Amino acid sequence: MKKISGYLLSMMLVLASLIVIDIFVLFFICVQKQENYLNTSHIEKVSEKIICADGEYQVDGSVYELLDKTGSFAMIIDDLGSVIWNHNMPSDIPDSYGIKDVASFTRWYLNDYPTYTWTRDDGILVIGHPKGSRWKYCLEINANTMDGMIKFGPYMFFANVLILLLLPFLITRKWMINREKARTEWIAGVSHDIRTPLSIVMGSVEKGSVEEKQCFKIRDLIGNLNTENKLEAGTGKWNNEKINLTSLLREILCDYINTYEDYSFDLQVDEKLENYSIQADVMLIRRMLENIITNSIVHNEKGCEITVTLSDRGKGKAKLVVSDNGQGASEQKIKLLNAKIKNSYLPEHGLGIRVVKQVAKKYKYAVRFSSEENEYFKCEIDM
């Protein structure tokens, strides 16, 4: 499931970046030039700066500056339709207008010049901008529709954003889950196909022989592969049962003593922990413990002493230590073992220890490896 959330997080970041870029492009690049032109909300202020006193027009310098800067023109038309004042008037603009002309350019354009009007005591102030500088469109919407849009518009917008983010999330999640399930099934199927012929081989080899031990190795590898995949993909169905840890340790050690004659095994359990139990899937815990012990066997072909200790660490918790007096491991190797599991990274060796770390992670046990070359190798688990 970690893999799924990793992909989904990347996808959501891409979507969020896309939205931010869109907003940036729209509002900071496309919209930035609009400040240069006057629109309906500014024309009133401009009109206030054009004063008619005793038939003479006094115009604030800033108005001329603004009009000149933007290449715009301005005129005042009196009630009879004549132009009584103007500035920067283009040659193709008439100097008198009828009522129909005024009605038209108030809404649209005057000879393709986008125009804005403001009524005054002395007539109508008209400001015209350069051709092609503004796009004017008169929107007509039913008032109820408009009310509805204003009321529900924001909700619609947020709903769209939510759907935009959630839909790909849900689709990808479903696709990923199906893919992981298919992978788990495939591995389980292959494992099943290997197990039957392996049974035939185990039924034919000599008890205690090298061949039998190799069969056990293959059996453990198949088991670890299945378990690793299910834990990694989150597709395993695990039980939650009460496990007497001391009993389980005894069973496991008996099996090892009965199988591996070149190794000596010792179990030391704190008296207080005789009935110590944990809640977990017994198959997972068994696999975790067996992998640690097998690790000691695999790395010490000539034999060694393996000690398993279960001690009390207070507050109803226990500490399990599996150690051997074999060849140990290098500092570099211990560093690697103590590193966190990297998702989607399967090491060339060490599948067994990877499963140990996965199981410990699942049940929130702390695992620590330590060693001294040619002295000891130790694995401590706080349970």
Place this chain on the structure above:
Amino acid sequence: MVLSDCRILLVDDEKQILEINKKLLSENGFNNVLYALNGEEADKIMEKEQADLVVLDIMMPGVSGLSLYESWKKRGINIPVIFLSARDEETSRLKGLGLGADDYVTKPYTPEELLLRIKAVLRRTYHLTENTVVELGTVRVDLSSGIVKRPDGEVELTAKEFQLFSKLYDNQGKIVSLNALMDTLWPDGSYGLENSLIVHVRRLREKVEEDPSKPEYLQTVRGLGYRLNIRGRK
């Protein structure tokens, strides 16, 4: 009737597995062995001559082992079955059916494991014995009658002592964990019965050891369990 008189039906679609298991049983005194390559054949055999125990592969073409088992139960055929399971999911499902650890073997398995399961299930179901006499020095333990012949006379093993000795004998030379022994004696729940087990072991030693204070054959493995070493202390 002893264990080896039981009729065992082996059901598996892999012919080689059938051959290996048949050979295993024959080498251990079981001469009444039937086999089937699929569920339909097994069903026909069960209708004609009912087996005492079935070793049943789960994954088979056509009728699966689990479907066959369920159909037998519905028809009132309550024969003990040991399942051969190759997938973890199958094992979970078996546990879900309330089956115990003796009732299934996960592939791949050693022949020994299967034989132990077969004997354990037959003993549990039919309370049978083996036609074997175990010699421990001057002491002879007759597994068909539970009688122990000692130089100083004869004694009879109690039911619990007999179960204990049989379990250890089946695993002779190997350590049997305390819990495995407790499960054998008290299958319904064995927590907290370690002291009772120790008492039974002590009483068993008094009957089968020449010198119970220095056990030579029924050995204690500290902290783990017990071992029956019929060749005596190494």
